[in-house]
Amino acid sequence: MAAERMVVIGGDATGMSAASQARRLRKPEDLEVVAFERGPFSSYSACGIPYWVGGDVKERDALIARSPEEHRSRGIDLRMRTEAVELDLAGARVRVREEAGTERWEGYDHLVLATGAVPTRPPLPGIDAEGVHGVQTLDDGRQLLDALEHRIERGGGSGGEGARRAVVVGAGYIGVEMAEAFVQRGYEVTVLEKAEQPMSTLDPDMGRLVHEAMCSLGIETVLEAAVTEILTDEDGRARGVATEDTEYPADVVVLGLGVRPATELARAAELPLGTSGGLLTDLAMRVRGQENVWAGGDCVEVLNLVSGRAQHVPLGTHANKHGQVIGQNVGGGYATFPGVVGTAVSKVCDLEIARTGLLEAQASAVGLQYESVVIESTTRAGYYPGTRPIHVKMIAERRSGRLLGVQIVGRENAGKRVDIAAVALHAGMTVEQMTSLDLGYAPPFSPVWDPVLVAARKAAAAVRAG
Template identity: 75%
Template sequence: MPAREELIARAPEEHRARDIDLRMRTEVTEIDVPGQRVRWRELESGAEGWTGFDRLVIATGARPLRPPVPGVDAQGVFGVQTLEDGQALLDGLSGARGRRAVVVGAGYIGVEMAEALLKRGFEVTVVNRSEQPMSTLDPEMGRLVHRAMDGLGIRTVGSAEVTGFVADGDGRVRAVATEAAEYPADVVVLGVGVLPETSLAEAAGLPLGSSGGLLTDLAMRVRGQENVWAGGDCVEVLDLVSGRERYVPLGTHANKQGQVIGSNVGGDYATFPGVVGTAVSKVCDLEIARTGLRERDAREVGLRFVSVTVESTSRAGYYPGAAPMTVKMLAERRTGRLLGVQIVGREGAAKRVDVAAVALSARMSVEEVAALDLGYAPPFSPVWDPVLVAARKAVAAVRAAG
């Protein structure tokens, strides 16, 4: 098994070798924007002080949600936010009294944790508030994920609100309780999402959006501020499809935003124009992808749309290894503009969403998508790629809708 250190991109010593005054185990407790200074405290010594700044970058990330229910701090209940969390979970798995695991939440983290636990020989139950896993998909596409997880031996319980974690006399978790039932557990993993960590920014009077994330301009400068930038999981971003701000905490965005901020703080110029909401995941051999808007998203912003779903295969049907794939596509009813794509399938399914992501960024219509000159050979695709098949069906639906 690879060492944990292999996951660290740069050690503190490497930063210091580049003349960066990196202070580990030191937290900022206050931001004084008018005075251009921050108050800090060393966690181990308790020493405090102020440090001035010419330019400030806020990259406080996100904080994991923990259900506010009894027993959440019981031994054997783990979050998975940091490397230390991951190591604690691995240690907890090796010391577990039995092989029963419960995952709370069925988003990206939840389904990936379910896979990891299953591969380590645990009997896995996923308890989820929504009816279907992967609420980033429309329900019928989430149902495909549910069915596949069941087929893998992962028990998925939907529409279940966790009411508490039941501990034994030693304070170790033994079950996860909902209103309807208790699910035995020797280990519990929390995967119920995150919120932007913006308490410092809020106290400093900096602007926050509806999700609690910092609001920035295209240069990632905090709105209304000349010398303050922000990026990563603590900011909201512009959704290029809906035209609204939204919270999308993904590493791809954080990395790009970091480059933009670095360029601008250093005197160069760069922008982060926004996102279309592209994400991929997997659970065992099932691939899951989405980009753009779900039906619920489109309704919330007042868009009239058509939606189509097609069944296809990852390769030519006669070619060995062809695997089933389901593609759902949304298009604006009046213009035919592509609004969103969701894909669930086996090998070769997920990365097809990149074609749709490019089309969304270019504001292409489904008619234009259907005419794209995509690569074809039997080992890679049917003559009509599944995305193109969905686009053709969406064109017909737009025309039928008048």
């Protein structure tokens, strides 16, 4: 028996990264590593599901970074289809339930909560009908693909004729990525969004550019659409979506309404939760007030380094970093996760959308005054083949000129430029400083003034004038 025991709840990015890292750092006789996963898959890329559904990724297993067997061969006691149902912090133990229903208490010296997030499902009539799909798990993806194939076999088409139709509810990241997937599958796609713009992660002016671009890609994007009901046929299968104004027929309905932290266990154990329901941790990813309970990934809130506020940012890249940090710390090393700056990037067909830092409304909400500018440029030298349009919005604090945020809407090679601003945010740079950045230039890669530099110059001028 090992000197200590690490128990991980959740067999995906954070949990298995933490387990793997701790396993590498400590010998089996020193640390036993046990992980419980309630589903049938470990370490998979949920972010990849839209591309599997769209056909860019051919095989489900391509999305699995490491199978349960691989984890076990590396010395991690990973128990699949085993759900944690209760935490007993005082007793340092977790009650788990196996698939067969057997329950048992498992003791720990270190507990890692990596329970992820659950998709938002509004309580609408018909929401649980066959043909209404989430995009969270590999099983969701499989069911969606089965449904598409089934429709093909049936001859496709609402009512058996014409193009097949998909309705996506929600125009956030998952929504637009699923819209792309259905476009690739040859579907007519309608996206229903309750807000006045798609991508509420952007300011309205940049959201408008996304809306225009989505429409020009042939994706019907309906804004201020209040969904009232999922319409079903006589067999109880979804046949469309009703809003207050209209009905949208559909062969398939997908929900892309975001997620919330899966923290029921933590809440029952009275662990500290933030305003979005995510666990609150310290910089080492230890749950606040706990000596030996750690948490990370989609079930925690993280510090936004620009706003100074905790927020829920469910992204695989953070989840992996959290796992590394926890694994280092449990493993006897030292690591921290200082926070995020709010970077995200996505695409719909060849439209690329990215953001980092704060939106105008987010800046105002924390008491910041700002100048904001938008510039239009190209991704490569204007004369170079394949040069594409890019819009960059830059927000800088009034007076100080400190960079507060950047939003990008453009075509191929636009999105990843957001990284320039992300690093500048981490460094606390001013937009004036950014005008001197020595960024890579050659005609196939950038105009002689990179679009981010053009935006920085305009923002610096606005700060001087402001």
